[in-house]
Amino acid sequence: MKAYHSKSIAYDKPSFCSNCHKVAKGGLLYIEENKKIHSCCSMACQKETKEKIERGEKLPIKASVNYDSADYCRKRSQHLYKELRQKNSSGDLFNWSAEDRKKFFNWIILEYLNAEVAKSETEE
Numbered sequence: 001m002k003a004y005h006s007k008s009i010a011y012d013k014p015s016f017c018s019n020c021h022k023v024a025k026g027g028l029l030y031i032e033e034n035k036k037i038h039s040c041c042s043m044a045c046q047k048e049t050k051e052k053i054e055r056g057e058k059l060p061i062k063a064s065v066n067y068d069s070a071d072y073c074r075k076r077s078q079h080l081y082k083e084l085r086q087k088n089s090s091g092d093l094f095n096w097s098a099e100d101r102k103k104f105f106n107w108i109i110l111e112y113l114n115a116e117v118a119k120s121e122t123e124e
């Protein structure tokens with residue numbers, strides 16, 4: 001096992017820490033045997049994740065929506081929705097260009113993750 005960093009792996013890494021399920025902040029753990037990537041929120045969680053894997057413990061992936069973060073994200077996305085609605089002359093996302101749909105969804109996801117990062121920095 002080794003800590004693994006590469007640009008291409010950024011597209012496959014999980015958003016949440018494999019150990020504590022907080023938002024991951026860059027530490028990646030790559031398991032050579034099964035080509036599995038684990039994201040970690042800290043060096044401590046990276047070490048703990050590695051130890052759990054070595055002991056054969058399961059690392060359940062638990063994801064759930066935080067409704068406060070989703071609401072924050074929705075509010076932070078309104079301006080972009082209005083801008084793209086006007087640009088595409090339609091409020092129906094399916095009538096937008098593929099590029100604009102992608103831009104909008106990427107923005108929503110980014111805002112959600114930003115909200116979760118902020119929460120992880122202030123809550124235990």
Ligand SMILES: [Zn+2]
Pocket residue numbers: 017018019020021022040041042045
């Ligand atoms: Zn963690």
